[in-house]
Amino acid sequence: MASDTKLDQGALAESTDSSFSLTEKAPDHANSEESSDIISAANETVSLPNLPSKAGAETPRRGYARQVRAWLKELLRFAGPGWLICIALIDPGNYEGDIQAGAGYQYALIWIIWWSTIAEICIQALTIRLGLYARRTLSQACRETYPRWAVMTLWVLSEVGMMATDLLQVIGFGVAMEILFGIPLYAGVLVSFATTLLLLSTQYITFRLLEIIVIVLVFIMSITFFIQWGMVGTDGAALMRGWVIPTIPSGSALILLSQIGASVSPHNVFLQSALVQTRTVERSKKALRSATIFNIIETIIPMMLAFVVNLAVIALAAQGFYDNPAVDMNPNDITLQDTCTLIQRVYGDSGAGCILFGISLLASAQSATISATYAGQIVMEGFLNLRVSLWLRNLITRCITIVPGLFIAIFAGNSGSGLALLISSSILSGVIPFLIIPLLKFTSSEACMGPYRNPWYVTWPMWGLTLSIIAANVYLIVGAQGDRTLQQALSSGGAGSAVGIVFTAIIGLLYLGFLVYLMFTARRKRRGSIRYRRWCEIAS
Template sequence: MIESFDSPPEVILSEGSSKVVRHLELQVESCMNQTEKKNKFRYYWKNIYSWFIGLIKFAGPGWLVCIGLIDAGNYEGDIQAGASFQYKLIWVIWWSAVIEVLFQILSIRLGLYARMDLAQACRKNYPPLARYVLWIINETSMVASDLTQVIGFSIACEILFHMPLYAGVLLSFVTTLLILSLQYWNIRYLELAVVAIMFTMCVTFFIQWSMVDTDGAEMMKGWIIPSLPSGSTLVVLAQVGCCIMPQNLFLQSSMVQTRKVESTKSELHKAYVYNVIEFILPMLLAFVANLAVISLAAVGFYKNPQIEISSSDISLSNTCQLLLTVYPEKGAGCILFGLSLLASSQSASVSGTFAGQIVIEGFIDIKMSLWLRNLLTRAITIVPALIVAILAGNQGSSLALLISSSIVSSTIPFATFPLLKFTQSSKVMGSFKNPKYVYVIMWFIAIGIAVTNMYLIVGSQGDDTLQNSLSSLSALSILGIIATILIGGLYLAALIYLIYYPVTFDSDVYQVAI
């Protein structure tokens, strides 16, 4: 007879058996913990890998933009700053770079969320007369900026290949068009070419920096404590113009649109973060490269008894010879300087020409083939560069570099003011418009730059200043004063117009999905 049980029989384990069971339970628990840790590790590694791949996808535009911050104009300003004022003007480079980052972030937002570049937004918003004036001013800025690249390339060719300046100008015309032809295959090839050239430039200058003994304490002092030594006006203007470049705002707002992004808030935010990080990394590299140039000039040229010329006469054209004088045992320094100058000038010419295409098409709405755009943009700048190279010579070319960079500095508000108006407008940006605190801070910075430029141009004292040039009270000086008042009045009127003119158009930002 089979007995039935309402519940299973109790299993009574001995003390030894219970220890074995407990040991097995601990082993199982340990295995589960290890498996959970492995799964977490794989999860984190997978996220990091996915994030890195996403960053690589968006890499390129930031490098193309940042090359403009280590061009021949920067070299000239850095060498003048280091040779004449040692480390005292490093703070100008640093804060100009910080301000450039802030404005570039706004241009990323405009291009990504409103789906238009800054030039296109200006064409849609302003009446024809104002639009054409803005185009001419920004085109003048780019011609002045590109002039520094072409002259820098020519000086590098003279150093490396003993070519006359005008021959280097013509060679720059050809090489820039050849590199720009990479657009025919894919814009990524052009970006990769510029990144490779930029790395070449940075490596050569870092090697040169390692050859000198930088005074770290004085360098940090010049970085942290602002000062404006007498006679530094033109150099400061040049450094500001070379770091806060209006053309980069047009370029960045267009280049961020070359990556395909889904029109959802989450995907757009992810693309925004990638673009900002991708831009900041080369910006840091560009700042360190500028530090290297200033340090090289500060250590080798500042109050050096071996140098017989005055510090104001030290420039790109004679830097190579001065390096051989100061460091005769390091003959490679001159070659490295020539290579870095050649690489930076060439890549900056490519970047500037590409920005010129965006400005012409955006403001004027001209549709033309790629080869014609490249040819037209390069032709606009090659003529003034040839004139400077033929008539001014080496010493005149160096002064032209500083003046060109100063012109760029004075045109900064004509790009930053419209950018601020558009990015704070709900018509253009929708829910992505600038927060109020960003609005206040950025307008304070933008107006501060305009006021600083006017002071440095008109109010500062010293040898190389407008005030000194117009102080003789001769007939020519009086005419100069009248012209300065007229130009200054038009300048102020144009800025007030840009501040108060309303935003009058709607963008495609409303098509963004949740």
């Protein structure tokens, strides 16, 4: 492997009609000012598959076997990014939502996890295309397209998403440390700060090592939950009904929002568009198409594994906690720490224990913290065009995002951690449309993607998916009734409710107004600008 290989960031030239223009020709590295230290941390060149031709004396069966082996070998060379992406579907936020969903509604909410997983796969397919064909991360593409005020607004929204994401991970890590080692929650949060920086330092050796560490952690959490799932069993008929038939039980709005946000996570939109650039790919149509297919397959496999892990967590809660007299708690109040106690109480005879749950939670939180911190680096570098050393970026990102988690750990403790996790995941659900819209516009632009832009049969379903997520957010936040809803919070009457209604209306109008702006407006760079001339030289 060539450790000095540095991935170029751009052949994305501006035109008078748009902000982008794709060139088939790889630009001169000496002319590129946009090379990212994050992406260039990769040190592996991936060659695209050249399937062996059949020898004259070779039997058809042997030739077919050799082709399959060659195909699998190439798939393994692309393996890694999809596993960092899938963590968003099995982080502590998902665990909390799964446990409360299973305890309160048995299997009725499985459908939202399934469709959120499908939506995440579709979105990641677009980020793969943006990274491979346009050789841009989403944050870079936004900075180079929208006016400064819009870029800064998107950056703030993205940082809010990063903080909400990191809150999920550090709280989960702290709870796991408390379960396994008995240390206080706030101390576990501080330990996560050190362990994450330590693991991220493996990028100095090779980015491939960091990917392997995350894959191992994902397998650890999967195996522990599969063991417990086998011990507790499942009501198969109820599971299939909840999977196939969508329902919105009263009081489930916050859980539904949290599952959308925790599964269709904003940081993944930035992460995947950078990770696919850590493999050097030939700039030919055939090579790019093959790389796209391998990356999409490599993403789908861990995504499906993550969905099954979510089923295991829901089954654990549904079989033991739902309508069980031994569970003397309101399902909405069950936290990750309470889950450990309830597992011991309900499943003591089966062998499913607190230690297995703690190990799985620790592996989930640590792997998710790694990917979230790495995504935070991409967001900061892309939107702000910051050029700082790798260790300093890691340190700045962790310092920014760990503050909310430490605040919750100190002042709310375990009793408030469950609600904090659900609210944080719900915030992610509100942020994600602001990132999907630019992603869809860029990948549907001929000036940005050239002949590789999204065809109409991709563009229109993706617009339908985007509008569906926006509609789901609006309904679940404003229209849903029952416990833990905005309607319940504003129905008490008095001056407080009136102020809350006015504030909600203002925020709602700003929210929808900015979404409309992103859909229909984009600034063109000035034709005479230095950046425009430089990019035209690269394109030529």
